[in-house]
Amino acid sequence: MRFYIALWFAKIVNGLINLIDKSRGSNFAGEHAMKIDPQMVAHFKGIDPDRVLFITGTNGKSTTNNLVNHIFRENGKKVISNLEGANLIYGVCTALIKASSLTGRVKADYFIFETDERFVPVIRRQLPAANLLITNLQKDQVQRNGDPDFIYRKLKEAVKGQNLRIFLNNEEPRARAFDEDAREVVSFGVARHSEAFRKSGSYVTMACPRCHHKIVFDYYNTDGIGAFHCSNCGHRSLAQADYTVEDVDFENRSFREAGADFTMPYDTPYMLYNYSAAVAVAKEFGGIEPSAAAKAFAGFRNVGGRFEIMHYKGKTIKYMRIKQENPETLQTSINVMAADPNRKMVALGLCPLVDMIPHYAVTFYAYDCDFSKLVKSDVEKYFCFSNPVCYDTANRFIYEGVDPAKITIEDSEDVEVIFREIEEAETDNIYLITWLHTYEHMEKFLKKEGAVYE
Template structure:
């Protein structure tokens, strides 16, 4: 009876919240339902766990979930998915309550859930999915996650021999889980025009199997690329099951299993999401790459990390990074560096303020190689954001930028930021900062300050 009370309460609450705002309520109804019935998710009926797919990992969860769902829907499948990115147990409970009948029955071909890697054991305890894609396991949000091994231990609580795993072939920590699962499918990306290497003083990582040093022949995305351990032989496969090849940036196309695909986003980290999604669709859901290809023509990613604003005669290219995550910062830097035209670089790394205590950590910037940006025709740098601007400037100085080329602004005042942008002779502005400051800047422009 508790389950029904919780279900009806969640449904009513979901409807009420939806009336106020369609953007809200992705977590709350489920969270409340779980207080009424702590095993709420476990009690839904008709879920075939072999049709449940978890998509987890550090980066790329949302985009991969969105793409898998899009491909399956375009191929006529009924999907239940948490597309809004509410990836904790409460978010999954919310979507299940919304999709279920009043008696708690669900009817879907597949259940595709983005799952927060830290909370995976809690989710799995109530929803034992038999399929899981691991995008990558990287340094990320250290204030809550500590180090990658902390997350690996969480995943070890869940991964079992009954599972089918879809694994990133070129990311050692994800590949490590092949030892536990019944069946592992590998996906990857071949070397392409934006693949890169880093100097010997940029550390790599320990081999997850033998602790010795891992070497990367190249990176397609920071910390992801063809790898090998000379000591134990652990290495990426040269031909994984699903390999994105023939990446053509000019034609916006790629191939997988000899099928031609349109490339909806030409960003290197997205290539892994394409490969992983195609692996899930064929291996778990029986949708072959040829059938999936058409869906790429109409794919729109939700909550992407890139946005372009027009301000006066200038173009501001905004790149959102994840805090405490060197890989997303390196991806943004690589994109900047690939543009050799004159530019202004505005860097607003910021105080980490996810929860109390807020704290200062810009140290992950030292894992990133700024040199290609420094060598890419930068007219001027602006380092802004209260309490961290000096550290940001110092990072640039240690990669060879002169102090005179940097304006340091120990502030987040958008009027001051725009005043500095106004001073730039170039009309090509790259901006990295947190969403809150960017939203204020966007409003400033939309408010007619143009």
């Protein structure tokens, strides 16, 4: 009876939220319903674990989840998912509440959920998914997650002996190491492409997740991911993954995978692993042929604010939202900007992650990143904003050799202040990086100002 009370209460709450703002409430109903029935997720009816996929990892899980859902739905599959990005058990519970009948029965072809890598064990205790996709395990918000090897060990304990089919990133050392824990392994990867790069010996690599000796990268397709081998044991990327993105043409926004031709919805290197994973899942989990998945790619648009191109008062603004206190996503954005040979303005709004007290007390993650190629490129000006990280951001540029006269600092996240500075740039080529909170305010401002999105 407790389950039904929780379910009906949550449905009423969702109804009220929809009346106020349909964009809100991605985990509110589930969080409060689970106070009534803490085992609520386990009590929904009609879920076959073989039809359940969890998508987890440090970076790329939201985009991969959105793309997989898009492919499945374009091919006539009914999917229940947490597309709002609420990836703890409350978000999963809310998605099931919204899709269920008044008796708690859910009807769908597939259940596909983005899950926080730390909470996979918690969610699987109530929803024993038989399929798991791991995008990567990298540095992320150290005061909350600690070292990525801690997350690796925690996830290892959760999947060992669980008879899972695991989709894993062939070229990320920690993800690759889960091959020994799976009932079935499906690997995905990306062949070396024109934006691949090497790092000098002065940059720290990582320890092998199996023997703790040095991992050597033959090259990087994106930061921390590429063909690799351990200098001591046999841990290495396969020469060819089961599903591999090949023949990448950034200029024409195309690639090939599994014998099919694809158009890139977004022509940035870090997206290629999301594409590769989605094609693998579509075929192996959903029975969708790569050629059918390719047709769906043409109409894909990522969740708002991940990567946007906007036209505002004669400026072309290339907006990238990054996870705060995550050096890999910041490095990826730096690489994108550095690869642009044209004159540009860089507007960087790094912010403290306001979750655990004290905020912003551990480290400044920009020192884990290589800014040298960006600084050597044609940058008109650097704009560092946000409170209080703007000063650290400016210092990071100065330590990299940037003339302080080219740096503007604004101890604020006021959207009007940000765009006034952008308007004053001589170049029309603007790169803007912020976090989600700033984007939400920025989106309202741009809509009011008549900006046009591509």
